[in-house]
Amino acid sequence: MTSSSDGPSPAAHRVSGDSAGRALEMPSPLSLAGTALFLDFDGTLVEIAEHPDDVRVSPRLRGLVEELSRALDDRLAIVTGRSIAALESLLGPVEVALAGSHGGEFRPGGGQPTEPLASPLPGAVVGALQAFSERHGGLLVEPKPFSAAVHYRHHPEARDALLLQAQELAATFDLEVKHGKQVVEVTMPGSDKGSAVARFMQLPHFREARPTFLGDDVTDEDAFHVARDLGGRGILVGAPRPTAASFRLDSVTAVHAWLETGLHAAAFKGEPPR
Numbered sequence: 001m002t003s004s005s006d007g008p009s010p011a012a013h014r015v016s017g018d019s020a021g022r023a024l025e026m027p028s029p030l031s032l033a034g035t036a037l038f039l040d041f042d043g044t045l046v047e048i049a050e051h052p053d054d055v056r057v058s059p060r061l062r063g064l065v066e067e068l069s070r071a072l073d074d075r076l077a078i079v080t081g082r083s084i085a086a087l088e089s090l091l092g093p094v095e096v097a098l099a100g101s102h103g104g105e106f107r108p109g110g111g112q113p114t115e116p117l118a119s120p121l122p123g124a125v126v127g128a129l130q131a132f133s134e135r136h137g138g139l140l141v142e143p144k145p146f147s148a149a150v151h152y153r154h155h156p157e158a159r160d161a162l163l164l165q166a167q168e169l170a171a172t173f174d175l176e177v178k179h180g181k182q183v184v185e186v187t188m189p190g191s192d193k194g195s196a197v198a199r200f201m202q203l204p205h206f207r208e209a210r211p212t213f214l215g216d217d218v219t220d221e222d223a224f225h226v227a228r229d230l231g232g233r234g235i236l237v238g239a240p241r242p243t244a245a246s247f248r249l250d251s252v253t254a255v256h257a258w259l260e261t262g263l264h265a266a267a268f269k270g271e272p273p274r
């Protein structure tokens, strides 16, 4: 299966809701009562940068997600395409639940061990992607425990050949292809954000809550669907596009403001977390 951010079509996802191009409204202010909050990282909590290591993490971000998680009685998770190690190298050792590598890595809570939700990526796949990169001027290959990303941001001419290479590897090794923002990834089956959200929602402290998922990329669509199927909602971050999300926030800055406002309102009202 291929999911695509700027590829020919995102049809691999059950894109609906805003598929008619209808403008999505802003979400109402965040209410913590009965909410489980799921946050994508790149493009949602931090702005997209030219290189994965160059993202600017606001000094407030780690504290913000940890305070929100405590106010939600731990019903908050960051669900990212990055590996958990890469995420924590940017954010610091964060005391919240995490899913990394598009859901291949699952950590149910801060300080708890990470569980694999997929099998490791065969080493030959990374080797083939590295060889591809060398043949095409040196694309950035980002190996992760259950997936590998190849960034073509600085070599846009290699995009179509890269997609073809990824599809060939997927057919040979039984992988899935994800096409995100200037990046093509191959992932082990089971590594998707929808499965990660569904898994979190089975944990006892998440079970009765309504999931809200914030994300910017096509690779977040699986999670928007699962959130909606479980009685919650998706919030698209960034420009309008066909999506299964129900609401939209304009930018990373708007996400931070929405989260801060929800946290402060809960503290002011003494809102009980459940």
Ligand SMILES: O=P(O)(O)OC[C@H]1O[C@H](O[C@H]2O[C@H](CO)[C@@H](O)[C@H](O)[C@H]2O)[C@H](O)[C@@H](O)[C@@H]1O
Pocket (backbone or CB within 6 Å): 040, 041, 042, 043, 044, 047, 048, 049, 050, 051, 052, 053, 055, 079, 080, 081, 082, 083, 142, 149, 151, 153, 180, 181, 182, 183, 185, 217, 219
């Ligand atoms: O699921 P996310 O948390 O949104 O992670 C998706 C991918 O993010 C990173 O790549 C993207 O962000 C980079 C930094 O802004 C940017 O240079 C790149 O073009 C984007 O695709 C990360 O490197 C990937 O591993 C994640 O899968």
